[in-house]
Amino acid sequence: MPRFLLAVFLGLALVARAGAQTAPPEVAAKIYLVQDLTSNQTLAQREADTPTDPASLTKLMTAYIVFAALKEKKLSLEQPLPVSKRAWAERKGGGSLMFIDTTMTPTVDELLRGLIVQSGNDAAVALAEGTAGTVEEFVAAMNRQAQAWGLKNTVFKNVTGLTEPGHQSTARDLATIATHIIRDYPEYFPYYSMKEYKYNNIAQPNRNLLLRRDPTVDGMKTGYTEAAGYCLMATAQRDFPNLGPGGNGNGKRRLLAVVMNTTSMEARANEAQKLLNWGYLAFDTMRLFDDGTPIVTPAIWKGTTNEAKLGAAGGVYVTVPKGEGGKLQTKVERTDPLIAPLAKGQRVGTIKVATVGGGSIVDVPLVALEAVPQAGFLGRTWDALRLWIK
Numbered sequence: 001m002p003r004f005l006l007a008v009f010l011g012l013a014l015v016a017r018a019g020a021q022t023a024p025p026e027v028a029a030k031i032y033l034v035q036d037l038t039s040n041q042t043l044a045q046r047e048a049d050t051p052t053d054p055a056s057l058t059k060l061m062t063a064y065i066v067f068a069a070l071k072e073k074k075l076s077l078e079q080p081l082p083v084s085k086r087a088w089a090e091r092k093g094g095g096s097l098m099f100i101d102t103t104m105t106p107t108v109d110e111l112l113r114g115l116i117v118q119s120g121n122d123a124a125v126a127l128a129e130g131t132a133g134t135v136e137e138f139v140a141a142m143n144r145q146a147q148a149w150g151l152k153n154t155v156f157k158n159v160t161g162l163t164e165p166g167h168q169s170t171a172r173d174l175a176t177i178a179t180h181i182i183r184d185y186p187e188y189f190p191y192y193s194m195k196e197y198k199y200n201n202i203a204q205p206n207r208n209l210l211l212r213r214d215p216t217v218d219g220m221k222t223g224y225t226e227a228a229g230y231c232l233m234a235t236a237q238r239d240f241p242n243l244g245p246g247g248n249g250n251g252k253r254r255l256l257a258v259v260m261n262t263t264s265m266e267a268r269a270n271e272a273q274k275l276l277n278w279g280y281l282a283f284d285t286m287r288l289f290d291d292g293t294p295i296v297t298p299a300i301w302k303g304t305t306n307e308a309k310l311g312a313a314g315g316v317y318v319t320v321p322k323g324e325g326g327k328l329q330t331k332v333e334r335t336d337p338l339i340a341p342l343a344k345g346q347r348v349g350t351i352k353v354a355t356v357g358g359g360s361i362v363d364v365p366l367v368a369l370e371a372v373p374q375a376g377f378l379g380r381t382w383d384a385l386r387l388w389i390k
Contacts, residue, residue: 030261033171039317054169055223058161080105081130090121117197121160192219209269229261232268303340303372327356342372
C-alpha cells in the first residue's frame with residue numbers, strides 16, 4: 001500500500017507536539033492551517049474547522065470532479081465542449097473569467113487551464129455542464145464527494161465559489177480536497193503550477209504570487225469574495241533529509257498552507273509563505289519504517305509457518321519539533337497468541353510512537369505483511385495441545 005494511502009487510512013490529522021519552542025508565527029489571517037502532507041500531521045491552525053465562505057477555493061472540488069470524469073473516460077482532454085448562455089452569462093457576475101462565449105468550443109484541457117490558472121467562473125460552468133449535463137447535477141456530485149470524505153462542514157451550492165447562502169466550507173475540509181487532488185490525480189496536478197495562461201488572445205497570470213517567488217511552491221489555488229476576503233492555498237515540496245528508504249538520504253517533504261480572510265493579494269501570499277517557511281524550519285519529518293519491512297516476527301500458532309511477519313502497511317512518517325527526531329521511542333502492542341489463519345493486511349496490534357518523555361505522537365496499525373494460511377488437521381491439533389500446555 002502506498003504511504004499516502006496508509007496516511008489516509010490512519011486518519012492522522014494530528015497536531016504536532018510542538019510546545020513553546022515551535023510556536024507558530026503571527027499570522028495576519030482570520031483563519032489559517034498548515035499541514036505536513038508527508039506525515040499527515042497538522043502543525044498549526046486557527047479556526048480551521050469554522051465554516052466560512054470558500055470563495056474560488058470551491059474550484060478545487062470542481063476540478064476534482066472533472067478529474068474523476070477523465071479517469072472514468074466520461075471525458076477526454078481533447079474533447080471540445082459547447083459554451084452555453086449560462087456559462088457566457090458569468091461575465092455579468094463580476095467574478096474571474098476565462099472569456100469564452102457561445103461561438104467557441106474550447107477543449108476540456110483548455111477549460112481546465114481556464115478554471116485553474118485564470119479561475120474562470122465561465123470555465124467552471126462549461127465544465128460542469130459538459131461533465132454532468134447541468135450545473136445542478138454537477139453540484140450534487142460535489143456534495144456527494146464531500147460526504148464520502150466525511151467533510152461535515154462543507155456544503156456546495158455552486159461550482160464557482162460566488163457567495164451564496166449555505167455555500168460554505170472550512171480550511172481543513174478544503175485542505176482535504178486539495179490533498180486528494182495531489183494524491184489521487186498527480187497527472188493533473190501540474191495545472192496548478194502554471195504561472196500564466198493565454199486564451200482567446202487574452203493572457204492572464206496565475207494569482208498565486210508564490211509561484212513566482214518561491215521555486216519550491218508548485219500550487220495551488222487563490223480565492224476572493226467580499227465575504228471571504230483574500231484566500232490562498234499554497235503547497236510546496238522541498239528536499240529533506242531522513243526521508244529516503246530506511247530513514248537515510250534525502251526525500252521530498254510536502255507542506256500545505258491555507259490562509260483565509262486576509263486583506264489583500266500581497267497579504268495572503270506573505271502569510272502563506274510565512275507558514276510554509278516556519279513548517280520547514282521548525283519541524284523535522286522522519287521516516288520511521290519502510291513499506292513492507294517486518295518490525296517484529298513473533299510466533300504464530302496453527303499456521304503453515306511458525307513465524308508471522310508484522311509491520312506497517314506502508315512507509316511510516318512522523319513530524320516532530322526540530323532536533324527531536326533522534327529521541328523518539330517506539331513500542332509494539334500486539335495480540336498474543338497469534339493464531340492462524342492470518343490475512344495479509346490484517347490488523348493484529350499497534351505501533352506506538354512517542355517522545356522520550358512519553359508524549360504520544362502517533363499510533364500506527366500493526367498488520368500482517370504476509371498471509372499465513374491455516375495448517376492441516378494434525379498441525380492445528382498439535383499446536384492446540386502446545387497452547388494448552390503453555
